[in-house]
Amino acid sequence: MTALNIEILCKSFPAVGAAPSLLIYRDFHLSVEAGSFLCLLGPSGVGKTTLLNMVAGLDRDFEGHINFVDKAPAAVRLAYVFQSPRLLPWRTLLENLLLVLPPGEEAREEAHRLLQELGLAEAAEVYPERLSLGMQRRAALARAFAVKPDLLLMDEPFVSLDEPTADRLRDLLHRLLKRHPATVLFVTHDSREAIRLADRILLLEGPAPVRVRRDMTINLAEEERRSESQIEALRQQLLSC
Amino acid sequence: MNTGQRLFWTVLSLSAFLVLWQATAFVVASRTLPPPLAVLEALVTAARQGELFYNIGATLARVAAAFLLALLLGSTIGILLGRSRAADQLFHSWLILFLNLPALVIIILCYVWFGLTEAAAVTAVAINKIPNVAVIMREGALALDRDLTEMARVYRFGRWKTLRHVVLPQLVPFFAAASRSGLALVWKIVLVVELLGRSSGVGFELYMAFQLFDVATILAYAFAFILVIQSIELALLQPWERAANRWRR
Numbered sequence: 314m315t316a317l318n319i320e321i322l323c324k325s326f327p328a329v330g331a332a333p334s335l336l337i338y339r340d341f342h343l344s345v346e347a348g349s350f351l352c353l354l355g356p357s358g359v360g361k362t363t364l365l366n367m368v369a370g371l372d373r374d375f376e377g378h379i380n381f382v383d384k385a386p387a388a389v390r391l392a393y394v395f396q397s398p399r400l401l402p403w404r405t406l407l408e409n410l411l412l413v414l415p416p417g418e419e420a421r422e423e424a425h426r427l428l429q430e431l432g433l434a435e436a437a438e439v440y441p442e443r444l445s446l447g448m449q450r451r452a453a454l455a456r457a458f459a460v461k462p463d464l465l466l467m468d469e470p471f472v473s474l475d476e477p478t479a480d481r482l483r484d485l486l487h488r489l490l491k492r493h494p495a496t497v498l499f500v501t502h503d504s505r506e507a508i509r510l511a512d513r514i515l516l517l518e519g520p521a522p523v524r525v526r527r528d529m530t531i532n533l534a535e536e537e538r539r540s541e542s543q544i545e546a547l548r549q550q551l552l553s554c
Numbered sequence: 555m556n557t558g559q560r561l562f563w564t565v566l567s568l569s570a571f572l573v574l575w576q577a578t579a580f581v582v583a584s585r586t587l588p589p590p591l592a593v594l595e596a597l598v599t600a601a602r603q604g605e606l607f608y609n610i611g612a613t614l615a616r617v618a619a620a621f622l623l624a625l626l627l628g629s630t631i632g633i634l635l636g637r638s639r640a641a642d643q644l645f646h647s648w649l650i651l652f653l654n655l656p657a658l659v660i661i662i663l664c665y666v667w668f669g670l671t672e673a674a675a676v677t678a679v680a681i682n683k684i685p686n687v688a689v690i691m692r693e694g695a696l697a698l699d700r701d702l703t704e705m706a707r708v709y710r711f712g713r714w715k716t717l718r719h720v721v722l723p724q725l726v727p728f729f730a731a732a733s734r735s736g737l738a739l740v741w742k743i744v745l746v747v748e749l750l751g752r753s754s755g756v757g758f759e760l761y762m763a764f765q766l767f768d769v770a771t772i773l774a775y776a777f778a779f780i781l782v783i784q785s786i787e788l789a790l791l792q793p794w795e796r797a798a799n800r801w802r803r
Contacts, residue, residue, distance in 0.1 A: 371704050393708040399701050403723040403801040412719055413709040440801040460709065 314496050315389055315463040316347040316382035317368070324363065324375035337363055338375070339522040343515070347382070350490070350497045352507035354551075355517035361500040362396070365466045368498060369393050384463070392462035392495075394470040398449040400441040406452050407437040410459050427455045431485065447478045451485070458489050465495045471506070483509060487535075508547050509538050516551060527551060588770040597774035605759070609775070610782060613755040616672075616744045620679035621736055627680070628687025628732065633725075635688065636695020652685040657743050661750060670751040679743045686739065687732045694728030726798045733791060741783060 324338040337360040345351050353361045366372040368379055369391060381389045400409045407424055414420035428434050431451045441449050450470060457465060470486075471479040483506070490497065501507050507514050508531060516527040529551055537543045572590050579589040588596075600606035635642045635649075664678035698721060706716045748757025756775050763771040 366704075369708050371707060391708060393705075395701070395705065397701065399705040401702065401719060401723070404719065412711065412715065442801065442803050456709075 314347040314494055315384050317343075317345040317464065317496060317498075318380045318382065319343040319345070319364075319368065319377075320379070321364075321367065321375055321377040323377065324360075324367065335521055337521050337523060341377075341523065341525075345496060345498065347496055348494055350499065350510060350512045352511035352514045353498065353500045353517060354504060354507045354514050355502065355523075356519065357502055359517050359519045360521065360523045361517065362468050365393070365468050365498060365500055368464075369466055381464070390460050390463045391466070392457035392460050392464075393466040394453050394457045394468065396468045396470070396472060398441065398446075398453040400449060400452055400456070402440060402442050405438050405440055406433060406444075406455075409441070409452065410456055413456055413460050424455075424459060427459055428452075430489075431455045447474055447482070450474065450482060454482070454486065454489065458493055461493060462495045465497045467497065467499045469501055470499075479506075486510070504548050504551060505544055508533075508544050508551070514551065586767065586769050588773070592770045593773045593777070596768075596770035597778060600771065600774055600778075606775070606778060609754060609756050609759050610778060612752075613741070613744055613748065613757065613779070614782065616676055616679065616747070616755065617737075617741045619676045620683065620744065621733075621740045623676065623680040624683035624687055624736060624740065625729075625732065628684040629691045629725075629729070631684065632688035632691025633695045633721075636692040636698075642692070649685050649688060652681070653689065657682045657746065661743075661747050665751045672752075675744075675747045675752055678747055679740055682743050683736055683740055687736060690728050690732045690735075691725065694725045698724055723798075726795075730791070730795050730798075734787075737783065737786065737791075741779070 319342065321338040321341040323336070324341075325334055325336040328334040353364065355361055363372065367375055370386070400406070401412070404412065406428065410424040410427065411420060414424060425434070425437065428437050431454060433448065433451055433455065436444055436448060436452075441452065444452070453470070457467075471482050474482070487510070499507075499510060511531050514527070514529045514531060515525055516529070517523050518526045531547065533543065533547075576589050579587050597606070631645075635645060660681050661678040664674045664681070668674035668677065702720050702724075703716070706720045711720065744755070745757035745760065748755035749761045752758055756779055759775055760772055763769075763775070
């Protein structure tokens with residue numbers, strides 16, 4: 314687990330063709346406590362994924378800095394569950410997991426254990442494209458937890474699944490986090506999903522540059538997160554101006 | 555079509571070819587168009603004397619050396635051009651230049667500059683093929699999936715792991731295309747190289763037969779070589795491609 318300080322003075326996308334350049338973040342500050350589950354909630358295209366990519370170090374083209382408290386960036390174990398599973402289609406599920414682990418027998422056992430835990434034991438030797446999207450998403454989760462992340466970035470990881478499947482995966486994520494605690498940055502445009510999972514919700518809104526419309530702490534017990542009425546009540550509160 | 559049907563049609567079509575050939579040879583009745591049996595006879599004679607195997611072996615060795623050299627250098631150049639915009643802009647015109655340089659010019663220049671040596675022969679063939687491979691592999695490198703590259707970066711694959719597990723598997727279809735077109739091109743150019751400046755190999759034998767107007771031997775070597783190249787395709791390239799593509803749905 315690691316705490317995180319994000320300070321983005323300026324992030325813009327350059328003009329491409331007829332489209333003008335776009336300033337996405339200006340003087341954006343965010344501190345994330347170690348072990349918290351922070352949901353970034355906002356409409357599509359507002360810049361949530363861009364923020365995750367900057368935290369992940371995939372996008373370094375910005376002014377400002379992102380610091381991990383008490384840790385050098387190289388020492389932070391980072392996992393990223395992308396919007397599409399991004400498994401290597403020419404490697405089996407097991408191989409996909411082994412690739413993020415150090416070599417050795419221990420890693421192999423760990424990979425098998427994780428696949429077991431996510432109900433993928435039978436599919437260990439199967440190539441990803443032969444599996445359903447739900448299974449591929451579970452495999453992407455397994456891969457993320459395989460590295461025992463301090464910081465877990467998730468970009469709409471349960472999108473385009475039917476609701477019951479998505480809900481089972483949310484339960485699974487919750488269970489996994491209990492066993493392997495991590496600081497989580499979770500991007501979604503679904504307010505119910507955010508309330509169901511998060512300790513803290515940051516409601517972002519456009520148009521660019523991004524503004525924080527609301528920063529809300531969610532204190533719900535596990536059973537309350539399953540109650541429709543509780544979720545609905547908080548949703549009203551969250552979205553009302 | 556199942557295997558039996560395919561075999562049937564192949565045999566039928568080849569037989570039709572033989573019949574047509576036989577009939578034409580009968581009508582023309584000239585030494586310059588021997589019938590199939592005369593060609594078979596020439597083939598058996600050449601095989602019995604051991605010349606056939608010696609020459610095909612010599613040619614195959616040159617094909618293999620030039621092919622590997624071209625594939626290795628061509629892929630390296632192609633991938634570099636695909637990955638770096640600056641390099642692509644700088645060397646694009648060179649590539650066009652070499653692509654359009656006649657094979658014969660390259661062969662003659664290699665012999666003039668490096669002498670009538672084995673190295674010059676293989677180099678000439680490889681240079682003919684390198685731009686071709688480079689163009690195909692550049693397309694492959696341009697089409698690399700950014701999503702997977704990012705994934706590899708986040709999970710700290712490192713250079714070698716990324717190359718082996720992320721980049722090269724995506725290049726397999728391009729590699730296969732380059733090998734296919736490469737094999738067909740390379741063996742044809744090798745024959746020219748042998749004809750112009752070597753004293754062994756199928757090209758050299760064809761030249762000797764040409765001097766004697768021995769068309770039966772020319773055709774015998776041609777068919778023997780077609781057989782060899784087809785077996786390479788069937789025994790090596792196709793199984794490799796199947797293995798590399800087994801993950802596809």
